[in-house]
Every structure is written in C-alpha cells, then in structure tokens.
Amino acid sequence: KAGVTQTPRYLIKTRGQQVTLSCSPISGHRSVSWYQQTPGQGLQFLFEYFSETQRNKGNFPGRFSGRQFSNSRSEMNVSTLELGDSALYLCASSLGPGLAGTDTQYFGPGTRLTVL
Amino acid sequence: GNSVTQMEGPVTLSEEAFLTINCTYTATGYPSLFWYVQYPGEGLQLLLKATKADDKGSNKGFEATYRKETTSFHLEKGSVQVSDSAVYFCALIITQGGSEKLVFGKGTKLTVNP
Numbered sequence: 058k059a060g061v062t063q064t065p066r067y068l069i070k071t072r073g074q075q076v077t078l079s080c081s082p083i084s085g086h087r088s089v090s091w092y093q094q095t096p097g098q099g100l101q102f103l104f105e106y107f108s109e110t111q112r113n114k115g116n117f118p119g120r121f122s123g124r125q126f127s128n129s130r131s132e133m134n135v136s137t138l139e140l141g142d143s144a145l146y147l148c149a150s151s152l153g154p155g156l157a158g159t160d161t162q163y164f165g166p167g168t169r170l171t172v173l
Numbered sequence: 174g175n176s177v178t179q180m181e182g183p184v185t186l187s188e189e190a191f192l193t194i195n196c197t198y199t200a201t202g203y204p205s206l207f208w209y210v211q212y213p214g215e216g217l218q219l220l221l222k223a224t225k226a227d228d229k230g231s232n233k234g235f236e237a238t239y240r241k242e243t244t245s246f247h248l249e250k251g252s253v254q255v256s257d258s259a260v261y262f263c264a265l266i267i268t269q270g271g272s273e274k275l276v277f278g279k280g281t282k283l284t285v286n287p
Contacts (some may be wrong), residue, residue, distance in 0.1 A: 061216075065202050092217075100217075100262055100277035113273045147217060155271045164216040 082150030198262035
C-alpha cells in the first residue's frame with residue numbers, strides 16, 4: 058500500500074511569491090493534516106481536513122490556507138511568502154476525522170520550502 | 174494556554190543504557206498525550222500515546238505513563254539500541270469548543286553509540 062506522498066519535495070521561492078504544496082493521502086484515508094517544522098519553532102500544527110471540510114486549525118495567519126478535494130488529496134497554499142516561512146511542511150493522513158489518535162496518523166516525507 | 178516542555182538535547186547514550194526523556198505539559202483541561210519519533214531520513218511516526226490519567230503507552234520497548242498529578246509524560250526505555258537514534262517529540266491534543274488543538278514540544282535528539 059503506497060504511503061503518503063507530497064509534491065514537490067523541494068521548492069525555492071522568493072519573498073512575496075505564493076506557493077502551493079500537494080499531499081496525497083494513503084488510499085482510503087479521508088483525513089489530512091498539515092504541519093510546519095522549523096529549527097526555531099519546532100513542529101506546529103497548521104490545519105486538518107476531513108471530507109473536504111476544515112475541522113481543526115492551528116494558530117497561523119490567514120496567508121496559510123488549504124483545501125481538500127473529493128478524492129481526499131489536499132493542497133496547502135501560502136501567499137505573500139516571508140523569509141520565516143522557510144520550513145519543512147509535513148502532511149499526515151488517517152482513516153477518520155480528528156487528531157486525538159483514534160486512527161493512527163501516517164506522515165509523508167515533507168516538502169522543504171526555502172524562501173529567499 | 175496549552176504547552177509542552179521537554180528536556181533539551183542532544184542526548185547521547187551508549188548502547189544498552191537506560192533512557193529517560195522528560196516531558197511536562199500545561200493544558201486547560203484533560204489532554205491526550207503522545208510521543209512521536211522522527212528517524213533520520215524518515216517521516217514522523219507516532220510512537221505511543223495515552224488518553225487519560227494513569228494510562229501507560231508502550232511500543233518498541235518504549236513506555237510513558239500519563240501522570241496527572243505531576244502533569245508529566247516521560248519517555249523511558251530500559252536498554253537503548255543504535256537504531257533508536259532519532260528525534261523524539263512529546264505532544265498533547267486537547268479539545269476546546271469542539272475544536273482540537275495539537276501542541277508539540279521542541280523535540281529531543283537522541284544519539285546512541287555502539
């Protein structure tokens with residue numbers, strides 16, 4: 058069974074640009090969560106989608122947005138990029154909704170975004 | 174607010190040594206507690222979890238007990254192996270107003286030498 062895939066794996070952008078990252082969950086999984094990992098702030102939760110609806114949201118500005126499609130694939134968009142947005146962006150998928158571990162989350166390898 | 178504090182690394186041990194990584198939390202309510210692990214070059218994985226006080230989570234020889242009285246969830250392993258070298262993250266999830274909040278600790282890098 059294929060794991061969680063994220064594309065692209067590496068991305069370089071400049072300040073002010075926008076970027077879209079993609080996450081394909083494990084087949085049959087309907088929940089996708091997004092996380093940002095930086096050396097300074099560590100791991101932070103961005104948002105979770107289930108059945109095309111955002112269920113949970115972390116404390117990030119409105120420049121960070123996401124969506125989920127009917128096939129459960131999810132995209133995350135960051136507009137007006139700042140240097141501080143440079144990070145590893147992880148997504149995770151699980152069968153059911155929620156973050157509380159009822160269904161195990163499986164993480165993808167991440168997309169490394171560098172903002173110059 | 175909700176927060177997780179875990180011991181700063183890096184932690185370096187010899188093979189077969191005893192491991193403890195401390196984790197304490199602050200939460201408004203009764204969170205579920207987790208340990209995640211990130212092996213070099215691999216994705217993040219859930220290691221173990223506990224959803225209520227006095228629960229013990231265990232996996233791959235690792236254990237952690239949810240201690241409500243000390244607001245702690247320390248990770249332990251009796252005899253570490255080189256393959257345990259990784260970064261370990263303590264985390265909590267709490268439900269507030271119908272929405273779940275997930276908070277991670279900063280991570281502790283463990284290196285086990287042969």
